[in-house]
Amino acid sequence: MAHFAIVCDREDITPSHSVPLAGFGAGVGFSDVHDKLEINAAIIYQGQSKVALISIDALFVGWELRRIAERELSEFPPEAILFGASHTHFAPATDRVLPLLGKVDEDHFASVCEKLVCLLRRLQNAERIDVALKYTNAEAHHSINRRMKRLWWPRKKPFPHLKFNYYSLNPNESGLKNETVHTVGFFPIDNDEISSTPILVLWSYTCHPVSQPFPNCVSADYPGVVRETLRNTFGKDLACLFFQGFTGDIRPRIIARSRSYKSRLKKILLHGDQFGSFTPETWDDWAGSLANVVTSTVLENGVSTERYVNISGTMLATGTYLPLSELQDKDCDRPDMHFQQIVFGQDIAIVAVSAEAVQGVVALLPDSAQIQIPIGYTDHTFGYLPTNEIVKEGGYEAHEFREAFSLPGRYIPDVDTVLRAQFNKLSG
Numbered sequence: 001m002a003h004f005a006i007v008c009d010r011e012d013i014t015p016s017h018s019v020p021l022a023g024f025g026a027g028v029g030f031s032d033v034h035d036k037l038e039i040n041a042a043i044i045y046q047g048q049s050k051v052a053l054i055s056i057d058a059l060f061v062g063w064e065l066r067r068i069a070e071r072e073l074s075e076f077p078p079e080a081i082l083f084g085a086s087h088t089h090f091a092p093a094t095d096r097v098l099p100l101l102g103k104v105d106e107d108h109f110a111s112v113c114e115k116l117v118c119l120l121r122r123l124q125n126a127e128r129i130d131v132a133l134k135y136t137n138a139e140a141h142h143s144i145n146r147r148m149k150r151l152w153w154p155r156k157k158p159f160p161h162l163k164f165n166y167y168s169l170n171p172n173e174s175g176l177k178n179e180t181v182h183t184v185g186f187f188p189i190d191n192d193e194i195s196s197t198p199i200l201v202l203w204s205y206t207c208h209p210v211s212q213p214f215p216n217c218v219s220a221d222y223p224g225v226v227r228e229t230l231r232n233t234f235g236k237d238l239a240c241l242f243f244q245g246f247t248g249d250i251r252p253r254i255i256a257r258s259r260s261y262k263s264r265l266k267k268i269l270l271h272g273d274q275f276g277s278f279t280p281e282t283w284d285d286w287a288g289s290l291a292n293v294v295t296s297t298v299l300e301n302g303v304s305t306e307r308y309v310n311i312s313g314t315m316l317a318t319g320t321y322l323p324l325s326e327l328q329d330k331d332c333d334r335p336d337m338h339f340q341q342i343v344f345g346q347d348i349a350i351v352a353v354s355a356e357a358v359q360g361v362v363a364l365l366p367d368s369a370q371i372q373i374p375i376g377y378t379d380h381t382f383g384y385l386p387t388n389e390i391v392k393e394g395g396y397e398a399h400e401f402r403e404a405f406s407l408p409g410r411y412i413p414d415v416d417t418v419l420r421a422q423f424n425k426l427s428g
Helices: 063-071 105-126 220-235 260-268 281-298 361-364 388-393 415-426
Strands: 002-014 039-048 049-056 081-085 129-139 143-154 160-174 182-192 200-205 239-244 251-252 305-310 317-320 337-344 348-352 371-375
Touching: 002 182, 002 239, 002 388, 039 105, 039 239, 049 105, 049 239, 049 317, 063 081, 063 105, 081 239, 129 281, 143 388, 143 415, 182 281, 200 220, 200 281, 220 260, 220 281, 239 371, 317 415, 337 415, 361 415, 371 415, 388 415
Parallel strands: 049 081, 200 239, 348 371
Antiparallel strands: 002 039, 002 129, 039 049, 129 182, 129 305, 143 160, 143 251, 182 200, 317 337, 337 348
16 A cells, blocks of 8 residues: 555635625525535645645635635646535635626635635645545435426526427436545554544535525535534544535435425426425435445445545646637637546546536546546536537536526537547546
């Protein structure tokens, strides 16, 4: 087993005053704080190699925070800085390029910037701790694909009308999804003895954080529930890095029950189920059971645990950039898409893209003997990243998202070839 060294820490970025939340459009300030928001960060060292991993409870990171990270970590090449958002829809905006999704509050944003700087400077001056890395994965049963083809569907814009053979945002039991929970535990080493308690847990899951049932409240959504459970298990000082998967068309599995005649008629007329809403009690059950899966996976005692690996080999970071003009028919002033890969020998490859990728994009990754952890929502997330199939089918993830993201143009028909070439570049 190869030994690594790390430093890790966190900052509380819960807003101190009422500000608009991002995710459901710009609106009024929040009414309460249900649970805290954080930035968690770690630097991993292996010989002369080093990578920085940063996770923030936010809808998106935004290019300004990315620039701060690159400035403070000036000795790191850009590909060695992985900065991802949890994509919670219950946090203040941090990307002023996307005002229709949430207006940035300047005072809160300045506070987040200041705390990010303090965190990164503190890490670079901290004493390194020798650790062993252990990867484990398991299967959860908590998500569902949200693209469903309907024979007809009512639309309000630009005028009330029916769309036929339309892909709506509704439950699709047979649609693509990914229930794999990835965890990497960082366990301290003392006199060649590996501790049984990690000081850092990195984990990833693929599911939109959009469903906590406390309206107009600040919340980290389910990543916050998992984080609290991990700390209750391993200690309050545990650092937690959550990286969101390719979750563009995946959300929590909560189906509306057709109890009334009205709801049953609606199900018949619209040819299928609708998404429901969590109550506080059903939310506790759903998020709590996911937290137990993650915790049991780190502990290696979950009955669903599928694979366990002592991570070894050389750590390597690679990256490439892609102008949006190569994917769409109109140019724009958005930052280039950032593709990154952080490899731990022959064992693990974290593959990241600065977009809201749909689950089908996973199939465009090159075949690999490594366990691949796909991650989206890094840096400036310009919008949804569909496959050729979804571009052809249409719907929100294909083109309709563009209005909310203030993004002109439409995708070219063959995005798969362009994306596959970028992922192949990461592997050399």
